[in-house]
Amino acid sequence: xxxxxxxxxxxxxxxxxxxxxxxxxxxxxxxxxxxxxxxxxxxxxxxxxxxxxxxxxxxxxxxxxxxxxxxxxxxxxxxxxxxxxxxxxxxxxxxxxxxxxxxxxxxxxxxxxxxxxxxxxxxxxxxxxxxxxxxxxxxxxxxxxxxxxxxxxxxxxxxxxxxxxxxxxxxxxxxxxxxxxxxxxxxxxxxxxxxxxxxxxxxxxxxxxxxxxxxxxxxxxxxxxxxxxxxxxxxxxxxxxxxxxxxxxxxxx
Numbered sequence: 001x002x003x004x005x006x007x008x009x010x011x012x013x014x015x016x017x018x019x020x021x022x023x024x025x026x027x028x029x030x031x032x033x034x035x036x037x038x039x040x041x042x043x044x045x046x047x048x049x050x051x052x053x054x055x056x057x058x059x060x061x062x063x064x065x066x067x068x069x070x071x072x073x074x075x076x077x078x079x080x081x082x083x084x085x086x087x088x089x090x091x092x093x094x095x096x097x098x099x100x101x102x103x104x105x106x107x108x109x110x111x112x113x114x115x116x117x118x119x120x121x122x123x124x125x126x127x128x129x130x131x132x133x134x135x136x137x138x139x140x141x142x143x144x145x146x147x148x149x150x151x152x153x154x155x156x157x158x159x160x161x162x163x164x165x166x167x168x169x170x171x172x173x174x175x176x177x178x179x180x181x182x183x184x185x186x187x188x189x190x191x192x193x194x195x196x197x198x199x200x201x202x203x204x205x206x207x208x209x210x211x212x213x214x215x216x217x218x219x220x221x222x223x224x225x226x227x228x229x230x231x232x233x234x235x236x237x238x239x240x241x242x243x244x245x246x247x248x249x250x251x252x253x
Contacts, residue, residue, distance in 0.1 A: 019048040019070070020099055021118060021175060022092025026084035027051055027105030031058040037103070038067035040111045047114055050091055051105065052084040060105075071095075082198035086188050093178055101175040102199070109173050110219045117175050117216045127180060127211035130166065130203060131173030137217030138168075143224055154240060158200065161244040162207050166215070170240060172199055173218045180206055185253070192252065196239040204244050 023041075027034050034051065041049055048070035053061040055078035064072050073087055085102060092100045099118070103109050109131070121129045133140050134155075140148065151170045158169035181188060186205045193201055206213050246252035 017045065018095075019097060020046045021048070021101050021114070022089070022095060022097035022099070023047050023049050023101040023103050023111075023114065024085055024088030024092065025049055025051045025064075025069075025103050025105045026054060026081050026088065027056065027060050027064065028054045028078065028081075028084075029056045029058050030060045030105045031056070031063050033107045034060055034105050035063045035067040036107050037105060037109075037111060038064060038069060041068065042112055042115050044115065046118065047101075048095075048097070049103075050088045052088040054078050054081065054084040080194040081196060082194045085198055086193070089181060089188070093181065098178055099175055100178050100181070102172050104172050107223070108221050110221075113173070113218050114175065117173070117218065120214070120216050121175055124214060125212065126214045128176035128203075128206045128213040129174060129216050130168070130213060131171045131218035132168035132215040133171060133218060133220040134167040135215050135217040139217075139219050140222065141219065142222035147222060150237070154237075157241065158204075158244050161248045162204055164207050164213075166203070166207075168215070169200060169203060169244075171218070171220065173220075174199075174203070176202075176206065177211075180209075180211060183209055185209060187253065190252075193243075196236050197243045200240055201243040201247070204247050208247070 025037060038049055050071045051064040051069040052073045054075045061072050061074055071091060073091060089100050101114060103111060117129045117131065132138050151168065155166055155169045159166050180186060188198060
């Protein structure tokens with residue numbers, strides 16, 4: 001029997017239906033953090049968490065299972081954050097989820113904000129929602145001076161290369177229609193996208209291909225303790241920068 005219950009927003013929801021959004025959470029040695037992320041995950045039935053354990057040497061995968069992940073994918077050897085995201089999104093496609101999303105595994109994002117972002121996507125008919133800490137209603141928590149400057153500079157360069165204002169292009173928080181990855185001009189399986197290149201690649205391509213891309217305010221938490229960011233200096237910043245540059249100049253597709 002199908003049971004309809006009224007949720008907090010007064011919308012009748014089919015509680016036996018399959019989830020609509022596969023939320024991919026890449027994780028590398030996030031024991032003690034991934035559980036907190038999943039404990040805050042929305043429970044309205046529309047979202048499922050797919051955690052990709054990218055070669056962790058701690059108990060990340062087991063903690064994810066214990067805290068309610070719908071699926072945990074294990075990489076025995078590290079494949080890079082891009083490889084982890086790609087495998088998660090492809091798992092979402094295999095599960096026939098009409099929408100895909102991305103969330104940080106290090107407790108940097110607020111999972112509950114997926115609800116408002118997804119509602120906005122549906123209400124506006126958008127194809128892609130990009131989270132922004134810099135939009136009105138967005139916020140940053142914790143020490144952020146150097147990183148904030150870097151993200152603003154990067155977003156300015158990204159905007160110039162895409163000919164479109166993007167206020168927070170480094171933000172991993174996003175939801176988009178699965179059909180975008182079926183576009184023949186978008187190929188996420190290219191080896192050069194195995195690291196931090198994949199996220200800006202997909203955003204750039206979505207804009208370039210004419211999909212309706214909007215921004216939605218979200219929270220980014222900068223934790224005072226070390227061990228949160230996995231980015232390592234100029235090398236990883238270059239991997240963020242190069243997709244828009246290489247795509248704009250036609251060097252990559």
